[in-house]
Amino acid sequence: MKIIKGGQIMKKVFALVLALTLMLSLAACSNSAAPADSSAGKSGTDTATEAAKKISILTPYLSSVTTNQMVETMKASMETKGMVVTVVDTKGDFGQLASRIEDVVSSKADAIVLVSADPNQVKTQLQAAFDASIPVFGCDSGFIEGMMVNATSDNYAMGEMMAKYLFEDLMGGKGTVIALTHRPHPGVVKRSEAFDKLLKEYPNIKLITEQHIEVPGPIENSRKVMENLILSNASKDSITAVWSAWDEPAIGATQALQDAGRSEVIVTGVDGNSQAVEMINQDTNLKATAAQNFEGMVEIVVNEMTKMFAGEEITKGEQYAPATIIKK
Amino acid sequence: MNKKINISDLFRAYGTIFAGIIIVIVFSILRPDAFFTMGNLINITRQISLLVIIALGATLVMCVDEFDLSIGALASLGGVVAAKLAVAGVPILLCFIIPVIICFLIGLINGWIVTRFKVLSFITTLAMSTILGGFTFWFTGGATVFQNIPKAFIIVGSKSILAIPLLSIIMVILTFVFWFIMRHTAFGRKLYAIGGNESASQVSGIHVKKYKNLAFALCAALAALTGVLMASRLGSAHPTGGDGLFLQSYAAVFLGRTVFKEGVPNIWGTFVGAAILGILANGLTILQVPTFMQDLLTGCIIILAVIIQKMGRGDSK
Numbered sequence: 001m002k003i004i005k006g007g008q009i010m011k012k013v014f015a016l017v018l019a020l021t022l023m024l025s026l027a028a029c030s031n032s033a034a035p036a037d038s039s040a041g042k043s044g045t046d047t048a049t050e051a052a053k054k055i056s057i058l059t060p061y062l063s064s065v066t067t068n069q070m071v072e073t074m075k076a077s078m079e080t081k082g083m084v085v086t087v088v089d090t091k092g093d094f095g096q097l098a099s100r101i102e103d104v105v106s107s108k109a110d111a112i113v114l115v116s117a118d119p120n121q122v123k124t125q126l127q128a129a130f131d132a133s134i135p136v137f138g139c140d141s142g143f144i145e146g147m148m149v150n151a152t153s154d155n156y157a158m159g160e161m162m163a164k165y166l167f168e169d170l171m172g173g174k175g176t177v178i179a180l181t182h183r184p185h186p187g188v189v190k191r192s193e194a195f196d197k198l199l200k201e202y203p204n205i206k207l208i209t210e211q212h213i214e215v216p217g218p219i220e221n222s223r224k225v226m227e228n229l230i231l232s233n234a235s236k237d238s239i240t241a242v243w244s245a246w247d248e249p250a251i252g253a254t255q256a257l258q259d260a261g262r263s264e265v266i267v268t269g270v271d272g273n274s275q276a277v278e279m280i281n282q283d284t285n286l287k288a289t290a291a292q293n294f295e296g297m298v299e300i301v302v303n304e305m306t307k308m309f310a311g312e313e314i315t316k317g318e319q320y321a322p323a324t325i326i327k328k
Numbered sequence: 329m330n331k332k333i334n335i336s337d338l339f340r341a342y343g344t345i346f347a348g349i350i351i352v353i354v355f356s357i358l359r360p361d362a363f364f365t366m367g368n369l370i371n372i373t374r375q376i377s378l379l380v381i382i383a384l385g386a387t388l389v390m391c392v393d394e395f396d397l398s399i400g401a402l403a404s405l406g407g408v409v410a411a412k413l414a415v416a417g418v419p420i421l422l423c424f425i426i427p428v429i430i431c432f433l434i435g436l437i438n439g440w441i442v443t444r445f446k447v448l449s450f451i452t453t454l455a456m457s458t459i460l461g462g463f464t465f466w467f468t469g470g471a472t473v474f475q476n477i478p479k480a481f482i483i484v485g486s487k488s489i490l491a492i493p494l495l496s497i498i499m500v501i502l503t504f505v506f507w508f509i510m511r512h513t514a515f516g517r518k519l520y521a522i523g524g525n526e527s528a529s530q531v532s533g534i535h536v537k538k539y540k541n542l543a544f545a546l547c548a549a550l551a552a553l554t555g556v557l558m559a560s561r562l563g564s565a566h567p568t569g570g571d572g573l574f575l576q577s578y579a580a581v582f583l584g585r586t587v588f589k590e591g592v593p594n595i596w597g598t599f600v601g602a603a604i605l606g607i608l609a610n611g612l613t614i615l616q617v618p619t620f621m622q623d624l625l626t627g628c629i630i631i632l633a634v635i636i637q638k639m640g641r642g643d644s645k
Contacts, residue, residue: 019632020347020350020351020354020629021350021354023625023629024351024354024355024358054616056616084616086617086618087618088613090572091572092568092571092572093571093572094564094566094569095378095558095561095562095569095570095573096572098561098562099375099606099609099610100609102371102374102375103371103610103613103614104613106365106367106368106371106614107359107362107613107614107616118472118474120472120474120563120564121472121474121564121566123474123564124482124485124486124561124562125562181470182470183469183471184470184472184566184567184568189471212470
């Protein structure tokens, strides 16, 4: 009987080998752009004689709508220029991000783009990229010595712009405010610092509380946070406004306020994501957002990278894409 | 002994290892220049080191048939405590030891609540994870600790001896130490006995509560050490930095259970499990496979390994 089983087991070994090989091969093929060093990797553009440039876009926050939009636009834009692009998302995990940067370095990518992640948190791994002469770009990230360019909004200026608009134009210099933040994010922390500083200049505006919103799932999380804050601030006019450091918590907070019938509470966001803009136009609690110029950032990265590959000189450092206030 | 029986036994005993070898072969064929190199082998050992260390702890707790869901939060806490101490100018050795001791004590509390009040470890450690998450946020103000971290703090996480990363060396030493403890000491055998049949162990005179408490405490200490090493590797500590290791570590332990035919949590099995997960992530990134496909594949491979092992054992438990 055991002998028969041995035969069955052999079949299973074969099935396992086949299944694994098939799965891995499928995965490899699913990346429509084959590795650049194969003949299939040659671009069909006017640079056909050169191997296509392999670009790795890495981010821990792909589930965020804005990061996602940015990554998709960047990928599309790079692909039209004949580059082979891979996107890696580590779902908020910086240990994984560090490992994936190492992998990209050992696979000898032609350039790395770090999206919405503070380079200080993966400094050692980026140093390995610098040592291997792999150019590193940032998009809505930060800038450290050794990188080429980080395209971003001036987050401090945006936080200040929105807080000032809220305090002066929407609140008339008095009332109470709730802040929804996520300080581990490099951009959000700058906006929050601008908010903190400006708040000190308005003695008649009282901060009820600052709440940390979890990522992923910021809309759901901020909605819950707001529902609870509504319960603890039940009387009308006990909350004048909610200052949200980016749009997704503002959306969640607005939904909670609408459900509770608290139409008097003003909400503002930052980012200008499409759902937030729609809510502003629908006369909800959400009154304004600062439109980050994500397309502008992507354009900066792609243009600078193209210049670099063409052998032109580029100016290293932070480059800002200017923001504007969106209101009804 | 018949040759066919040997193949059957061999596969039953080492099916997961075969799977691991096949994965390595496929990656090596597809990208020999980038995957199958000494540099990348070293790279992989460094990348799996943190996962192996935290999963060793999870293995101990699973040996006594319990779960510790707080290991991710413990790792995050360990990392930020170490980084804050380093910034405050505390000697580096103490920066590494203090968080481990703190978390050892937290692990004892976990164990005490589970054994003293007979609360399910699932619930106790889930609650502890929430408490620790809250504490870590309060302690750091939600911000990443990275400014003014002394250079000496990142030595362990970034330096190598004879081209072998210190992290990989620590991983190998700890794996051997815990393998020895679990295999060749009374402590290890008692943990397995408790996991096998708690009441029988109690009747045979094993101090079940004490050993369970120790398993939780060691698990927490290893989680903290992982967090500290992660902070040293990244040169920064993120308030949720260790959280991502939690699910992966249990995936490694479960995969590890399939490595040997006994089907129980075991140290080398966990090591192999973590290595397979690490190799998959590394190889698929090198192949430039999109992230979603990586998740799909990793999940499928874990399920496949477990199914094949069950088929091999001829049971469905």
